[in-house]
Structures are given as C-alpha cells and as structure tokens.
Amino acid sequence: MRCSTIADPKESAHRKHIVDEIYATEESYVNSLEQCITSYQQPLLADNPPVIDGSDVMTMFLHFQEIIAVNSMLMEKLKEFKKRGTLYTNTGGAFIKFVPFLKSYTQYATNQDNCLQVLKRLDHDPRCAKRLEELRINIKTTNQLDLRSYLIMPVQRLPRYVLLFTDLIKHTPEKFPDYSRLIKVSSEIQKVTVLVNQFIVQGEKLRKLVEISNTIDFPGGDLTVGRKLIRDGILNKQCRKAPKPRYFVLCTDILFYTLPKKREVNVIVKLVEADLRDNDSLRFDIFSPEKSFSIIAANEQEKSDWVKDLKDAIDKCKSNSVLLKTPRDRKTEHKLVMRPVFVPDDQVKECMSCKKEFGVVRRKHHCRFCGSCICSDCSRNKVKNGNSYERTCDSCFKKMCIENKDIISTQEESDSIGSELSPRSPRMSKSEKKEKQDKKKGKKSDSDDNDYSQQTKIVSTPIISTNQENNRSPQSVKSLKAMWEAQATQ
Helix, strand or coil: CCCCCCCCHHHHHHHHHHHHHHHHHHHHHHHHHHHHHHHHHHHHHHCCCCCCCHHHHHHHCCCHHHHHHHHHHHHHHHHHHHHHCCCCCCHHHHHHCCHHHHHHHHHHHHCHHHHHHHHHHHHCCHHHHHHHHHHHHCCCCCCCCCHHHHHCHHHHHHHHHHHHHHHHHHCCCCCCCCHHHHHHHHHHHHHHHHHHHHHHHHHHHHHHHHHHHHHCECCCCCCCCCCCEEEEEEEEEECCCCEEEEEEEEECCEEEEECCCCCEEEEEEEHHHCEEEECCCCEEEEECCCCCEEEECCCHHHHHHHHHHHHHHHHHHHHHHHHHCCHHHHHHCCCCCCCCCCCCHHHCCECCCCCCECCCCCCCEECCCCCCEECHHHCCEEEEECCEEEEECHHHHHHHHHCCCCCCCCCCCCCCHHHCEEECCCCCCHHHHHHHHHHHCCCCCCCHHHHHHHHHHHCCCCCCCCCCCCCCCCCCHHHHHHHHHHHHHC
C-alpha cells in the first residue's frame, strides 16, 4: 500500500514549495497571455484606419487563443484541486488531463518564424513601431512587456514545465501515489518540448536558406525547392598557394561555397557522388567527380560539427539513391572516379617525381589524376577528360596506357584510345624551331633527310599529339603498350 505522506519534514516542505511554484507560475502565465490579447491584439484590430495590416495581426496571433484556452482549463483544474486540498498529493492528476492538448503548442511553434519575421518588419516601420510602443505604455500593470516578449511566452513555458516536474519527481518517493502520474506527465511534456524546438529550428533554417538564396546567384534554379539547410559558415579552403576563407553552405543534397560577400557560386558538390575523409588535424577532405578540396576548421568543435553533418548528409543521400534505383540500374551504373586533392604548393619544394627543386625556371604543376605537385618535364602528357585535355604526370599516364585503364570521358563520340591519350612532343631547341619555320617557308635544310628518317622511326607507333593536327589513324592499345615497353628497355 502506498503512503500518501512524506515522513521527512524537510523533504515534504521542499516538495510543497515546488507545487506552490507550479501553481503560482501557471496563474501568472495565464494572466499574461490574457493581458496580451487585451493590450495588443484587440486594440490593433480595432484601429480605424489600421496602423498594422490585419493579416499581420492574424499571423502574429495564430494559435495564440488556443494556447490560452488550454492553459485556462488547466488553471481551473489546479484551482479545483487546491480548493479540495488534494493539489499537493495529486498534482500529476491535474496535469494528466492537460497532456492530450499539448499539440496546440506544436501548432503554435510552426508559426513562430513567420511571427518573428512580421515583428522584425514592424520594428523597421516607424509608424508601426510607434503604435506598438503606445500600446505597451498603456498596459495597466507594473510589468509592461513589449509584444515580442508576450508572444514568446508559450515557447518558454514548456522548458519551465520540464524543470519544475523534474525537481518535483526528484523529491517524490516512488511509493507516493502521485509518482507514476508525474513520470507520465513529465515524459509527455519533454517529448512536446523537443518537437517544438525542432519546429523552431527548422523554421529558422528555412528563413536562413531563403536569405542565402536572395544573396547569391545559384546556377541550379531555386535553391529553396526540395532541400533544407543543414549548416553554413566561413571555413578556410586549402587553395594552391595558401588557405583562404570561403563561405560554405551545406544542404540536404548539395554542398557549395562562394567567396565571402560575393554572389557567384564557385563549386557545387552533389552529396550523392561525394566522399569525406577526416584527417588528424583540423583539416578534412571532400572528394567528388567535379572537384576535390581540403577544408580547414577554426577549432576541434567546428570541425566535429561539420564532419558529422557532412557524413550524415552524404550517407542519407547515398542510401536514398540506392533505394530509388532498380536492380538493372545498379548493374549498369559506372563507378565514379573522384578528383584528387591537390598537394598545396607551400608544402612542396621539389618535384614529387624527379626530385628537382622548384624555382623561377622550374615551375609547379599538378597532375589532375593524382594531385601530385610536379614540374613541367614530368607532366608533358595529357589525357582527354570530357571535351578538354588535362595535365597528367608520367606515372599516371604510363599506368593508364599499360593497364588499359578506362579513361574518364563524358564524350563517347570516339572509341579509339588515340583520341583519349595524347602525349606531348618533346620540346624543340631553337635550331629545331628555326628549321621547322624554314620548312614552312619552303627552305629545305641539309638535315631534312636525317630529321625525316628519325621522325618516321618515332611515328612508327603512331601517337596523336595535341600540338600536331594531322590525319594519322589512331593507334591501338597494343601499340601503346609496345611503345612503353620499348622505352623501358632503352
């Protein structure tokens, strides 16, 4: 049998104090809500001509009357229990009837962002701001609150309930008859509080996304359609020479960045095609078929938040993509090849291939397929990627030729390896250039015959050069392999 009293006088007194605080704060809360209606809503609707548009008034007070009705009902129940002398032993019983009506708070929370936006606009209108200040001064109480303070009260009340009931449960024995009801009430209020906070955060992020959309030139249409904002902020992006600040925006399906205070979007990364690598320092890498880059956070907390949100968003996009694909799509889809993250210029003093030091004459270049920082002598070859030829180091180029690797090309107009692999011709000396110019002018030099015989030997395994426009037939994969094997033996 449960005990209806608490043996410890101090514990009993403390518990009674908590119940009294619940009762007193609830009475003050209901009176404040009613004061808001009589001091603001009714006068604003009665203004003729209206100072504030009626639609704005309705937006600000949407679901406000429902909150008043629910809490007025609760207050009547508390008064009834107190009059009968059962409030201290049955506080949970009074609130248990209040729980089913908590959905009014979630409805009110969904409109909070719209309400705050109207208030913000009214604050910038001198005529409206003056009228609201007049109404505040006319409030016949010592606590003359502005309209914003009144309208935020329902959102602030829920966390207050959670704190009060947590404290009350802490000082209530498990054998007390009201204990189980207090546990149930506290649990339901906490669920609604979490839900309300989520609605408020979502509303703020939607508003933020609209603001971002209005300040940038997004090339993919309307930024706000079909996506939500997850996170935005200034981060350092590792550029070729040094880290530079960029404004990053992470949405549910894309990540993009712009220069600070600029409208142009530099790069858009589709999360369904992206990968993330977390490094030991404050740096983390983003990989995608379009562009890969390193990001440097300001501190560990910022890095942790970005990495977590990025990982969750990428995983969610990829899982949704797999669910939408048919078994046939999964068999025929090609594997995406990620762009490499370039080795920063400031971290390299010598070519990563030949180990020769960089200087004024020997400049730094990057292989578009491995990201290595190399010199021009070690990156004479180019590989076709889409409609353009891109620089590649000798190691990557040789590997592609020998392994007959499927070169990334968005164009399928040619099935010949010659149109995809195109090594550059060796650099010509000044005398060779002069001789070439003489040939064009019709002047035949003494060394023409020898040069021609040497040329025929080189071209015996035909290679299409980006510097020579000719109609030679494209070479096969076997000829490329033979060429590299011959060079290796030499």
